[in-house]
Amino acid sequence: xxxxxxxxxxxxxxPREPFWTRxxxxxxxxxxxxxxxxxxxxxxxxxxxxxxxxxxxxxxxSLASLCSKGxxxxxxxxxxxxxxxxxxxxxxxxTRHQHNLSHAGLKxxxxxxxxxxxxxxxxxxxxxxxxxxxxxxxxxxxGEAEGVPLHVSERAFPLPRFAGLDAxxxxxxxxxxxFLAADVADYTRRESRITAHLPDPxxxxxxxxxxxxxxxxVDSVNVDTAGVPIEFAVTWFAGDRVHLVVAHHD
Amino acid sequence: xxxxxxxxxxxxxxPREPFWTRxxxxxxxxxxxxxxxxxxxxxxxxxxxxxxxxxxxxxxxSLASLCSKGxxxxxxxxxxxxxxxxxxxxxxxxTRHQHNLSHAGLKxxxxxxxxxxxxxxxxxxxxxxxxxxxxxxxxxxxGEAEGVPLHVSERAFPLPRFAGLDAxxxxxxxxxxxFLAADVADYTRRESRITAHLPDPxxxxxxxxxxxxxxxxVDSVNVDTAGVPIEFAVTWFAGDRVHLVVAHHD
DNA sequence: CGATATTTGTCCGTATGTATA
DNA sequence: GTATACATACGGACAAATATC
Numbered sequence: 001x002x003x004x005x006x007x008x009x010x011x012x013x014x015p016r017e018p019f020w021t022r023x024x025x026x027x028x029x030x031x032x033x034x035x036x037x038x039x040x041x042x043x044x045x046x047x048x049x050x051x052x053x054x055x056x057x058x059x060x061x062s063l064a065s066l067c068s069k070g071x072x073x074x075x076x077x078x079x080x081x082x083x084x085x086x087x088x089x090x091x092x093x094x095t096r097h098q099h100n101l102s103h104a105g106l107k108x109x110x111x112x113x114x115x116x117x118x119x120x121x122x123x124x125x126x127x128x129x130x131x132x133x134x135x136x137x138x139x140x141x142x143g144e145a146e147g148v149p150l151h152v153s154e155r156a157f158p159l160p161r162f163a164g165l166d167a168x169x170x171x172x173x174x175x176x177x178x179f180l181a182a183d184v185a186d187y188t189r190r191e192s193r194i195t196a197h198l199p200d201p202x203x204x205x206x207x208x209x210x211x212x213x214x215x216x217x218v219d220s221v222n223v224d225t226a227g228v229p230i231e232f233a234v235t236w237f238a239g240d241r242v243h244l245v246v247a248h249h250d
Numbered sequence: 251x252x253x254x255x256x257x258x259x260x261x262x263x264x265p266r267e268p269f270w271t272r273x274x275x276x277x278x279x280x281x282x283x284x285x286x287x288x289x290x291x292x293x294x295x296x297x298x299x300x301x302x303x304x305x306x307x308x309x310x311x312s313l314a315s316l317c318s319k320g321x322x323x324x325x326x327x328x329x330x331x332x333x334x335x336x337x338x339x340x341x342x343x344x345t346r347h348q349h350n351l352s353h354a355g356l357k358x359x360x361x362x363x364x365x366x367x368x369x370x371x372x373x374x375x376x377x378x379x380x381x382x383x384x385x386x387x388x389x390x391x392x393g394e395a396e397g398v399p400l401h402v403s404e405r406a407f408p409l410p411r412f413a414g415l416d417a418x419x420x421x422x423x424x425x426x427x428x429f430l431a432a433d434v435a436d437y438t439r440r441e442s443r444i445t446a447h448l449p450d451p452x453x454x455x456x457x458x459x460x461x462x463x464x465x466x467x468v469d470s471v472n473v474d475t476a477g478v479p480i481e482f483a484v485t486w487f488a489g490d491r492v493h494l495v496v497a498h499h500d
Numbered sequence: 501c502g503a504t505a506t507t508t509g510t511c512c513g514t515a516t517g518t519a520t521a
Numbered sequence: 522g523t524a525t526a527c528a529t530a531c532g533g534a535c536a537a538a539t540a541t542c
Contacts, residue, residue, distance in 0.1 A: 093498040192496040196464040196489030214446040214464030239446030246442040248343040327539030
């Protein structure tokens with residue numbers, strides 16, 4: 001019989017970390033990876049307790065934490081079920097990661113995976129209306145909600161103007177805040193171009209999903225109030241954790 | 251040496267069908283299936299001539315036809331290359347298949363694959379604001395451009411109101427025309443919900459793509475000028491042949 | 501840089517089947 | 522039936538652009 005605890009041994013964990021948090025994140029990982037899919041019933045608390053080698057009350061504490069995050073729902077006499085936790089992300093003129101999540105009652109933020117400077121490719125230069133091979137600041141960013149990765153993106157910013165932006169994003173976890181620090185009080189999205197792909201291994205690893213599960217790729221351009229392009233982003237969304245919603249108003 | 255003509259014998263073809271049309275559709279199929287991907291160079295005319303067992307001039311006629319359809323582009327001295335033929339489909343309040351294609355300079359239309367009446371599922375009833383298990387007209391529709399399948403959709407229409415709609419769609423190849431015949435002079439799209447999936451075998455077959463290549467699924471609701479829902483559609487778009495574009499205006 | 505091979509573009513021709521007047 | 526026009530298919534030659542070394 002396969003036990004989750006045997007494939008990811010608890011022994012390796014930080015001894016100061018309580019068992020229940022480790023078990024909770026193990027279960028969350030199993031759900032995110034698709035071992036348990038929305039609608040599935042988790043093994044009973046007693047079975048989980050045996051698998052992880054802990055008391056049932058410890059499992060209950062883990063499940064309660066997952067429940068409060070909206071990942072599972074327990075029903076007395078029936079079992080604990082994986083919730084359909086796909087997040088609606090609204091694509092609109094004023095798209096803000098934070099606002100999108102808080103609207104769904106979730107907590108999350110952005111994490112900078114890598115920052116570097118390069119010269120613009122043809123596609124980047126044309127999207128940002130720059131001369132070919134202009135200098136750019138490139139940020140690889142991971143977007144999360146409740147510890148679950150929702151998207152990874154490569155974001156390009158014109159460089160004399162937005163030098164040092166990476167530090168602010170890394171500190172605040174917000175692009176909007178970083179733009180504000182660079183004297184961009186407001187910005188809007190001009191266009192989004194959506195395609196479906198299989199993720200390359202790096203993207204799949206960041207999204208913690210198998211490369212055989214598809215992702216949504218969104219290419220977008222943000223412009224400041226003067227209409228000058230300030231950001232060209234390619235974002236990969238975990239296909240089954242995210243619903244992109246387009247609200248068609250006038 | 252492997253020859254395409256041996257794996258797909260020309261002998262089996264309709265004797266009245268010219269070789270060059272058969273070869274053209276074979277090549278188009280290989281491109282659509284992904285055997286040759288955008289940017290790839292096709293084998294040289296001489297190689298193709300040998301493979302298909304025909305004269306080079308016959309191959310040239312086939313390629314000329316593909317070229318006129320925009321599937322390939324030939325460059326003297328270099329070769330014949332598969333064009334990046336992904337179509338931009340704009341998601342907007344007034345989304346019309348025909349207009350989208352003609353804007354891209356393409357010819358295409360809708361083909362009714364199946365028509366039937368059922369009772370509404372929970373999702374359909376809620377989207378169309380109907381009582382559960384109301385009667386619906388269900389249409390399976392294939393959308394094409396230049397003979398290349400772009401999307402398949404299952405479209406649900408409330409039934410006392412839109413009886414006979416299928417006949418008009420089948421005849422005109424246009425949903426808009428069918429709505430017009432049912433006294434709906436204008437309609438708009440309320441919302442689009444976009445996800446990435448792997449297609450089930452039936453959808454993949456209709457789109458003529460392997461089930462391992464992802465598709466975009468778009469759930470949408472159309473309403474008449476009074477705001478009454480008149481259509482709930484689930485559309486699967488061939489992921490690499492379609493770019494969904496969202497233009498963000500005010 | 502030049503020499504050479506490859507690949508498409510264009511022209512000459514021949515032969516055959518089919519539709520039309 | 523005959524003549525004409527057209528589409529199809531094969532054969533060959535060379536020019537022009539490109540790739541490769």
